Amino acid sequence: MAQFFAMGGYAWYVWMAYGFAAVAIGVEIAFVRARRKRAFDALRMSVESPPPRTPPIMRAESPR
Amino acid sequence: MLINWFRFSSPVSFYPLAGSWSYALGALAALLAGAGLVVGLWIAPTDATQGDAYRIIFIHVPAAWMAMFIYLVMAGWSAATLGFNTRLSAMMAQALAPTGALMAAIALWTGAFWGRPTWGTYWAWDARMTSTLILLFLYLGVIALRSAIEDPRRADRACAVLALVGAVNVPIIYFSVQWWNTLHQGSSISFTAAPKMAMTMFAGILIMTAAAWCYTIAIVLARVQAIIVERERGAGWLESLIDLRAGGNA
Amino acid sequence: MSRAPRQRNANAGALRDAPAEAARSAGVDDARASVLGAIGWALARDFRVALRSKGELGVQLLFYVIVVTLFPLATSPSPEILATLGPGVLWTSALLASLLSLPRLFASDYDDGTLEQIALSPRPLVALVSGKMAAHWLTTGLPVAAMAPLLGSQYALETPMLGTLTASLLLGTPILSLLGAVGAALTLGARGGGTLLALLVLPLYAPVLIFGAGAVDAVRAGVSATPHLSLLAAGLLLALVAVPFAVAAAVRIALD
Numbered sequence: 001m002a003q004f005f006a007m008g009g010y011a012w013y014v015w016m017a018y019g020f021a022a023v024a025i026g027v028e029i030a031f032v033r034a035r036r037k038r039a040f041d042a043l044r045m046s047v048e049s050p051p052p053r054t055p056p057i058m059r060a061e062s063p064r
Numbered sequence: 065m066l067i068n069w070f071r072f073s074s075p076v077s078f079y080p081l082a083g084s085w086s087y088a089l090g091a092l093a094a095l096l097a098g099a100g101l102v103v104g105l106w107i108a109p110t111d112a113t114q115g116d117a118y119r120i121i122f123i124h125v126p127a128a129w130m131a132m133f134i135y136l137v138m139a140g141w142s143a144a145t146l147g148f149n150t151r152l153s154a155m156m157a158q159a160l161a162p163t164g165a166l167m168a169a170i171a172l173w174t175g176a177f178w179g180r181p182t183w184g185t186y187w188a189w190d191a192r193m194t195s196t197l198i199l200l201f202l203y204l205g206v207i208a209l210r211s212a213i214e215d216p217r218r219a220d221r222a223c224a225v226l227a228l229v230g231a232v233n234v235p236i237i238y239f240s241v242q243w244w245n246t247l248h249q250g251s252s253i254s255f256t257a258a259p260k261m262a263m264t265m266f267a268g269i270l271i272m273t274a275a276a277w278c279y280t281i282a283i284v285l286a287r288v289q290a291i292i293v294e295r296e297r298g299a300g301w302l303e304s305l306i307d308l309r310a311g312g313n314a
Numbered sequence: 315m316s317r318a319p320r321q322r323n324a325n326a327g328a329l330r331d332a333p334a335e336a337a338r339s340a341g342v343d344d345a346r347a348s349v350l351g352a353i354g355w356a357l358a359r360d361f362r363v364a365l366r367s368k369g370e371l372g373v374q375l376l377f378y379v380i381v382v383t384l385f386p387l388a389t390s391p392s393p394e395i396l397a398t399l400g401p402g403v404l405w406t407s408a409l410l411a412s413l414l415s416l417p418r419l420f421a422s423d424y425d426d427g428t429l430e431q432i433a434l435s436p437r438p439l440v441a442l443v444s445g446k447m448a449a450h451w452l453t454t455g456l457p458v459a460a461m462a463p464l465l466g467s468q469y470a471l472e473t474p475m476l477g478t479l480t481a482s483l484l485l486g487t488p489i490l491s492l493l494g495a496v497g498a499a500l501t502l503g504a505r506g507g508g509t510l511l512a513l514l515v516l517p518l519y520a521p522v523l524i525f526g527a528g529a530v531d532a533v534r535a536g537v538s539a540t541p542h543l544s545l546l547a548a549g550l551l552l553a554l555v556a557v558p559f560a561v562a563a564a565v566r567i568a569l570d
Contacts, residue, residue, distance in 0.1 A: 008116035009115065010181050014116060021173075025279070032286050032290065035290040036286065042294075198520055222567050244528060
């Protein structure tokens, strides 16, 4: 097992390379999931509380 | 048999398709990556000249290929945007750019860490790496232009033009960088001189490339779903989607 | 009998009348005349506008000279090092000078609405845009190429290298104007302005830089620069034919 991680003395290079790739892919997946969640939350909010319509024009209360 | 090629070209019909394909391909990518890593890190024999450092090619080569392919696919969707004026093709191009940039970055980083033990230097200005760096700049340019233009439809068309201009330039850039490199460096450093392929090494690269393809398609389809929801807000069909999801996103 | 004097708007009126008049008076084939007339008209107009602000042109040229002068201060005045650096420095500074002048191509016309008028003109937009790019090169690239022998001798470049340098700049700077115009048109009205333009355009400039500076390097190494200059010429021909369509498309997108 230790031999596997040592990679014949090249451990630093091999694991820095694979580690970066793993982190980068993990970050991308996390970003996409966050983006989907944000998009759905914004959609839900716009559906549940629709933007207020413009208030009706105020009329005088009693016509003279 | 008449095929309606435009059947899935509206965001409404494409959305559920994107979802199911994304999950299926994501699972497949994980499987293939697992198999590929086992082959690459365990089964494939140690190289005589480069030792175990050569194992980086199992991540470097697929990433470099994907960086190139994704740009071509992005250019294809951009041509469709300009030709057919469809929204979805522009959304696909928009979804592809970040993943392409990421693949280019992975290719550059892993290439640097392969170069150091093998040829003594992290960055050697060789033709392929320099072209990949310029490709990364082209990706970042498309992403930057998208965020700099407010109107989404205008941004779609502007980025489409930029992607196509870039696509035409990529072969020219690659040719010129290779020319420049051979004149100045000679053939002392060449990233094409991968170790002579034992069958297992070749199989490992193939499996990892297939994994990279599946992952790319999966993540891009997931991202395009988010983009569709972002941009189609106000369209009625989206609201039924929320009812389906019952308050969560899968 | 009174006749109301014809109001000639300096821009819009001239737009509609001048190319058509040129076509009628020339009496040649209408389609060809309209394209050449449009190019000529746009070139003449932009050239005149640029000459009105000679100060701005002078400043751009001065920028080029200052940048070229700064490099030896950062490295070393020894002739061998300067001769090695020279072609690269002179070419990279030409790139930067081209970048600086690109906003001038479309931005001021876009801001005051003239660009919209130009796009509405019955003359082909591709031709009008080509005329603008030609005027841009005449006021930016050509002066830089003309200054090159003088600045090159500052870098201890010998005469054959100076000749190649000038030739490479004469061939390469039009390509810079053409490719830069694509970026300038795409970033019209976008946030980030000049720096975004640089990010978009500099990667596209890379091959021109490689072959342009490489030509002078080849002469310094004693080899022929013909392949480099031929490739630059081929690139220029390709760009002349293809790029104006992309620029016209980008202008229409910006005006929507």
